[in-house]
Amino acid sequence: MNQRPLPEPNTESLFENLSIDIDSLPHAEHIAFDPIERKYANILYLTTSIFFFVLLILMVTLLIPRLGLLYWVSWASLLLWVFLYLFSMWFAWASVRKKAYAIRDKDISYKTGVFFRQWITIPFNRVQHCEVSRGIFDRMFGLVELKIFTAGGSSSDISIPGLKPDVAHTLKELVINKVDSLDEEE
Amino acid sequence: MKKSEDSWYRNPTRQSPIAIVMIVFNIVKSLIRVWWPIIILLFFRSSMIGPDTGKPLVIGAVIVIILFSIWRYLRFHFYLSESKLHVQSGVFTRTKMDIPFDRIQTISFEQNVIHQLFNVTKLKIDTAGSSKEEFEFAALEKAKAQDLRNFILSRRTNFDVDTGVATDHVPDQKLLLALEVSDLVKVGVSQNHLRTTGIILAFLLGLRDRIEEALGESYVDQFDSLAEQLFQNIFTWGIGLFVILLLASFIGTLFYTVFRYYDLRLWKTSEGYKVQAGLLNKIEQAAIDHKIQIVRWVSNPLRRIFGIVHLRFYQASSATGNRSINVTVPGYPEDKIYQIKKFAFGHKYIEPQVSHGIDRSFFWRRVLFLGMLPATLFCILGWLDQRLTWFVIGGLWFIIIGVFQHYYQKKWAYFLTDRECITSHGVFEIVNKAISMRKIQGVQIWQSPFQRRRNLSSIILHTASGDVKIPFIPYQVSLQIKNYILYKIESSRGKWM
Numbered sequence: 001m002n003q004r005p006l007p008e009p010n011t012e013s014l015f016e017n018l019s020i021d022i023d024s025l026p027h028a029e030h031i032a033f034d035p036i037e038r039k040y041a042n043i044l045y046l047t048t049s050i051f052f053f054v055l056l057i058l059m060v061t062l063l064i065p066r067l068g069l070l071y072w073v074s075w076a077s078l079l080l081w082v083f084l085y086l087f088s089m090w091f092a093w094a095s096v097r098k099k100a101y102a103i104r105d106k107d108i109s110y111k112t113g114v115f116f117r118q119w120i121t122i123p124f125n126r127v128q129h130c131e132v133s134r135g136i137f138d139r140m141f142g143l144v145e146l147k148i149f150t151a152g153g154s155s156s157d158i159s160i161p162g163l164k165p166d167v168a169h170t171l172k173e174l175v176i177n178k179v180d181s182l183d184e185e186e
Numbered sequence: 187m188k189k190s191e192d193s194w195y196r197n198p199t200r201q202s203p204i205a206i207v208m209i210v211f212n213i214v215k216s217l218i219r220v221w222w223p224i225i226i227l228l229f230f231r232s233s234m235i236g237p238d239t240g241k242p243l244v245i246g247a248v249i250v251i252i253l254f255s256i257w258r259y260l261r262f263h264f265y266l267s268e269s270k271l272h273v274q275s276g277v278f279t280r281t282k283m284d285i286p287f288d289r290i291q292t293i294s295f296e297q298n299v300i301h302q303l304f305n306v307t308k309l310k311i312d313t314a315g316s317s318k319e320e321f322e323f324a325a326l327e328k329a330k331a332q333d334l335r336n337f338i339l340s341r342r343t344n345f346d347v348d349t350g351v352a353t354d355h356v357p358d359q360k361l362l363l364a365l366e367v368s369d370l371v372k373v374g375v376s377q378n379h380l381r382t383t384g385i386i387l388a389f390l391l392g393l394r395d396r397i398e399e400a401l402g403e404s405y406v407d408q409f410d411s412l413a414e415q416l417f418q419n420i421f422t423w424g425i426g427l428f429v430i431l432l433l434a435s436f437i438g439t440l441f442y443t444v445f446r447y448y449d450l451r452l453w454k455t456s457e458g459y460k461v462q463a464g465l466l467n468k469i470e471q472a473a474i475d476h477k478i479q480i481v482r483w484v485s486n487p488l489r490r491i492f493g494i495v496h497l498r499f500y501q502a503s504s505a506t507g508n509r510s511i512n513v514t515v516p517g518y519p520e521d522k523i524y525q526i527k528k529f530a531f532g533h534k535y536i537e538p539q540v541s542h543g544i545d546r547s548f549f550w551r552r553v554l555f556l557g558m559l560p561a562t563l564f565c566i567l568g569w570l571d572q573r574l575t576w577f578v579i580g581g582l583w584f585i586i587i588g589v590f591q592h593y594y595q596k597k598w599a600y601f602l603t604d605r606e607c608i609t610s611h612g613v614f615e616i617v618n619k620a621i622s623m624r625k626i627q628g629v630q631i632w633q634s635p636f637q638r639r640r641n642l643s644s645i646i647l648h649t650a651s652g653d654v655k656i657p658f659i660p661y662q663v664s665l666q667i668k669n670y671i672l673y674k675i676e677s678s679r680g681k682w683m
Binding site: 025113118119 | 542
């Protein structure tokens, strides 16, 4: 995320009654993140294009015949369509480059977001279950999606798209093994 | 309790015959909920079908519902085996359910007026599992219901350390709170009536559209022209309606509070909390210690005068978004909140002293989006409409939002100890949330472009029953919080839900 150096805030007073040096803890900000497959962009290009062409067909068959081709609203909406379509394609291109995941000994992290950056970390001892899913478009490009579920609502679940099947299955095994071994320790 | 020699629950048993009444009642209730626009339509436009067909139709429907209910009652059997509750039910499709005792989470009783009159009770059974499963007996004799509960509780084997004590029929419990009617009046008076009024207003506006759909426009036009005659201009109309609704919601809430929380009692039991309340509908709820994820208490100026808060326990549940699992205790004494925190966080709990604030740019952003933007829209409206009122509204709106957000940002505070995180925010209504770090199951750092330029971020702590968010803190601070909380979760071994 943000790499700009900052004056260190006073950490002593952040936590009360602390018996551990907070700087000695593992730093989550220094982990190396693995990006997802760039190929995933193709899926986004495809779905975006399908959406926009359906929109175009609706515009051409319903909106423009009523308004007339020469009316300025027709031209403006066509221009808007071109602009939004280009923007969405760029957004798809950029968003794939921002999606990355990282596994540490005891947790898994996932980063995403072009403008609004999100970075969520789930400890393995809070994972409920884990699955690999394949949609129609995933199948076309030979990719899969890894889903990691926690309890309660879905707000803290992670789903990592655009993974190679073998990578995803290794990750899934890894997560499940970690979850199981933690369960046994208890 | 005397042990019944031939336990009745070994053989397939029916519910109490009162159940028929409850089934009829439930069917009618759900019919009205789905078909009410049509029922209103028939009521107003009875000419459409004529009285000759209307009466037999209603009588026929009533007979069908009653026969169906009796049939359903007769088809419902249950019995207990050594480890399972067996239920057979269904009129058209027969279903057989076997619920292992180990999967049963809570068994609660609920009594409405009819139940109380005949000394029967509704029995709700909540089970754990990936799919949402809730199961209820419409009416069962009270003694039988108690037998059932005791037997199931005594046969459960998968006790965790903390619930193991539940084998006792009477777990040792301590009364924490008992509300008198005078306390309930305080609770009712100090509810957020503005919000209730807003909800009613929104409901009425929606209702107007529904009525229009059902009755046609002429009725609504009459209503509208009447309203127009009464209140010539939009402001007096709006203010008049608002005052009437405010009064209505005040009285309504007062009555609701007294009925809903009548004779409220809160106990601390060995496994958590137990709450019992209700005048017409007696409800008993339990919050299990290790299932409680977030403790939330809300105060407002009136409640501060009365010295009370609105307390709520958020519990983890099998079903997502199941709100009924959250336990609410209104009118809890403010000076005893410490006691609840001590129970929730253990005896090592130390009240945090140092409060941290959020960044000032939170204020600027709120002013921009909530103040500036609408104010500009009002001004554009005023420019188009050529009326000064819009500019006045826009200016007032901007000032009110500015002052409010100023205090909102100033008052936002969070506290961190080595084991807990507490947040507190609000200007008039102050919302406090307390969470134990080992209950957290995901830590998320969030940055908008606006925040990134200022090296700020928000941190969201996810639990199995809702989130706690701290907005607009320095990025470095959220990193430290994230690192510490992850360390705390990953090194904890205990049960968290």
